[in-house]
Amino acid sequence: MRQNPSNSEINAPCNIVIPTAGEILDDGTIIDLVEDTSRPGALALLKFDGREPEIGSQIEHHGRMYVPRSISSIVRRSLRLPSGCAPSGPTTKLFNRLVAVFENFTDLSEHARKSVVSVLLASWIPELIPVPVTLFLWAPDPAVGARVLTVLGALCRLALPLSGAAARDLAALPDDLPRTLLVIRAAPMRACRCSKYCTPVVTRKAAIGSTSARLPLT
Helix, strand or coil, X not given: CECCCCHHHHHCCCCEEEEECEEEECCCCEEEEEECCCXXXXXXXEEECCCCXXXXXXXXXXXXXXXXXXXXXXXXHHCCCCCCCXXXXXXXXXXXXXXXXXXXXXCCCHHHHHHHHHHHHHCCCXXXXXXXXXXXXXXXXXXXXXXXXXXXXXXXXXXXXXXXXXXXXXXXXXXXXXXXXXXXXXXXXXXXXXXCCCEEEEEECCCCCCEEEEXXXX
8 A cells, every 4th residue: 555645745736646557545545447438448547535436547646646557558458447436335235246147147156156256356455465366267168167257357356368378477467457367278387476466367277376266167
């Protein structure tokens, strides 16, 4: 988390420009990367401080100007971004709605659905989790795994699908991007040593990270 600015910084003009891919500030304000709906392919930021959300190509907060971090065109084309902010509500209600989505679109058991949703929700708060959360999925039928990854790709924070990725490919990604990696591999790979903001979700016979929930897709 970034520290709160001093009173002099709050009252000063916005002469400090900070590129960001999303973060939680020390006063609880959330800044996140979103799609710029007015400019196809462009990035914007969403700021939420507990009141009305604010979206713009640049966001001012306490004398500092936040702008979207530069992201390579290759990563940008694959990155799944939200376009806005939905009204808040009880976490339990959101959890149950997400479990119902997986029930409608996948063949996962009830226990597996709840485990997947728990990892999905964790992907939205990597700044508050000390180590990456890793979910290992085994799918005897690629089509079964594909359905799960499709839903995860639509709902996880900054979902980034990767096919045949090696550890060196993951290390080359922007270190401060709180992405959710959807990695599809048919062979094991070495442990990932990329940023703690990386939340890999792995299907087939892959292994990334140190904290994991192991679920068969049957």
